[in-house]
Amino acid sequence: MVNGSIDRVERDADGAVVIVDLKTGRPITSAAQIAAHPQLGAYQLAYAEGKFADALEAHGEHAPGGAKLLYVREGKDGRRYRDGHQATLDAEALELVRERIRQAALLIAAAEFDGKLELEQFGGFGTTPRLRLHRVPAVSSD
Numbered sequence: 050m051v052n053g054s055i056d057r058v059e060r061d062a063d064g065a066v067v068i069v070d071l072k073t074g075r076p077i078t079s080a081a082q083i084a085a086h087p088q089l090g091a092y093q094l095a096y097a098e099g100k101f102a103d104a105l106e107a108h109g110e111h112a113p114g115g116a117k118l119l120y121v122r123e124g125k126d127g128r129r130y131r132d133g134h135q136a137t138l139d140a141e142a143l144e145l146v147r148e149r150i151r152q153a154a155l156l157i158a159a160a161e162f163d164g165k166l167e168l169e170q171f172g173g174f175g176t177t178p179r180l181r182l183h184r185v186p187a188v189s190s191d
Contacts (some may be wrong), residue, residue: 051150055092057119058101065114065137066105068092076120076131083133089116090146093138113137 057069070088077083093116095101105111117134125131138146156162 061114066111067114068116069119072118072120073122076123077133083135086135089135092116094143094146097143
């Protein structure tokens with residue numbers, strides 16, 4: 050079971066439902082990263098599976114309009130915000146989201162986890178505290 054909360058649900062000019070996640074960090078600018086964004090995908094899956102039906106019932110008929118990240122930290126093109134839109138996911142893309150959730154659930158439910166001693170992509174432990182790998186012997190057996 051996936052549980053969470055959604056920041057906003059909007060209807061666009063055509064009446065389609067767009068799920069919005071507000072972000073305060075640095076914007077993702079890559080269209081490919083936004084298209085594959087797992088959090089937005091999970092929101093779209095929830096909509097496709099009817100999880101918003103009760104809340105939207107009073108607003109009449111509706112159709113999916115995708116999802117978007119709304120960045121409030123940095124604006125663009127004279128606006129005080131910027132957004133990145135993820136197009137409406139088709140049945141195949143929604144199934145990929147389901148599979149990603151299933152795989153994450155299997156990993157989280159595991160009794161053991163493999164852990165690396167160094168974070169290779171950051172060049173090892175490094176001197177920056179946020180890049181250090183913190184291991185607790187009682188948990189990691191070393």
